[in-house]
Amino acid sequence: xxxxxxxxxxxxxxxxxxxxYNGTSAIYLVASAARSGSTLLSTILWETGCLGAPMEYxxxxxxxxxxxxxxxxxxxxxxxxxxxxxxxxxxxxxxKMFWNYMENISVASPLIYRELSKEAKxxxxxxxxxxxxxxxxxxxxxxxxxxxxxxxxxLARFDAAQIEWAIHRNNQxxxxxxxxxxxxxxxPFRVNYEQILDDRDSVIAGICLYLGAQLQGNAxxxxxVELERQSNSQSEKWxxxxxxxxxxxTSERDGTQ
Numbered sequence: 356x357x358x359x360x361x362x363x364x365x366x367x368x369x370x371x372x373x374x375x376y377n378g379t380s381a382i383y384l385v386a387s388a389a390r391s392g393s394t395l396l397s398t399i400l401w402e403t404g405c406l407g408a409p410m411e412y413x414x415x416x417x418x419x420x421x422x423x424x425x426x427x428x429x430x431x432x433x434x435x436x437x438x439x440x441x442x443x444x445x446x447x448x449x450x451k452m453f454w455n456y457m458e459n460i461s462v463a464s465p466l467i468y469r470e471l472s473k474e475a476k477x478x479x480x481x482x483x484x485x486x487x488x489x490x491x492x493x494x495x496x497x498x499x500x501x502x503x504x505x506x507x508x509x510l511a512r513f514d515a516a517q518i519e520w521a522i523h524r525n526n527q528x529x530x531x532x533x534x535x536x537x538x539x540x541x542x543p544f545r546v547n548y549e550q551i552l553d554d555r556d557s558v559i560a561g562i563c564l565y566l567g568a569q570l571q572g573n574a575x576x577x578x579x580v581e582l583e584r585q586s587n588s589q590s591e592k593w594x595x596x597x598x599x600x601x602x603x604x605t606s607e608r609d610g611t612q
Contacts, residue, residue: 363394363502363580366410367421371578372440373408380438380448383566384471385409387480388528389453390491392548394502396480397451399555400562404574408441409449413456415463430464447568454528457535472535476566477543479536481529484549489521490593513593515600 365371385400387393400406412418415430422428425436442448452471461468482488495501496517499508536543544565551558563570 365579371408373443375439376442376444376446377439378446380442381446381566382470382474383449383476383478385449385451385478385480386532387453388525390488390495391480391482392551393451393480396551397449398578398580399551399559400449402576402578403559403570404576405443405445405447405568405570406562406566407443407447407449409451411451411456412437412441413450413452413460413467415456415459431466434464434467444574445568447566454531473539477536477541478562479532479543479545480548482548485522485525486594486597487590488525489518490590492521492525493517494590511589513596515597518593518597
């Protein structure tokens with residue numbers, strides 16, 4: 356069993372690849388906005404051994420070196436190579452996407468964009484607690500600590516305007532996903548972060564049914580990363596401070612917009 360580490364970057368290493376898959380992959384997206392539990396959901400799905408290994412393969416900024424190494428500078432070749440390496444043996448491939456990744460890939464590779472926006476299945480992940488989601492995003496942006504175990508580079512400072520901006524930003528991203536779904540006619544599997552925390556087994560079962568995949572007990576994967584919730588007393592203090600302030604964004608705060 357691999358030793359547990361806190362480096363999420365290790366999840367992109369060659370040693371965690373599946374055996375090369377040379378067939379046609381059944382592709383799905385974990386589509387979400389920031390701080391909605393997408394890495395948690397992605398690792399849960401990966402650990403089944405039957406639902407691919409959905410990570411941020413099309414975060415072009417962070418994937419540049421991999422595109423050069425695997426694709427010889429060609430993003431389309433890189434994409435084919437990633438699908439070969441990260442498709443589970445039953446033919447399922449997942450990729451974790453934020454809306455700005457979709458915007459970037461629409462320019463960098465119309466071919467990949469079409470595959471994702473017209474042909475893939477979509478797991479649409481949201482978060483009911485919009486304030487908690489925004490606070491988590493602001494804290495991560497200020498400190499540079501995006502995951503448990505990351506060393507903070509700076510202190511977190513309460514900034515009501517920045518939290519309100521984050522609420523609006525996340526809602527705009529989810530609206531962009533909804534518009535894409537309307538255009539494409541794709542029917543997504545809808546799930547929220549709170550459901551994952553409450554009953555992950557039911558979430559996995561629902562996703563398997565949606566994707567037409569069956570779990571196999573002997574296929575399970577043990578990942579060398581253990582994610583922990585980052586919400587703490589500071590998060591709750593910021594929530595109380597924000598809720599005491601008047602706002603024109605009440606509907607966005609409570610998710611009823």
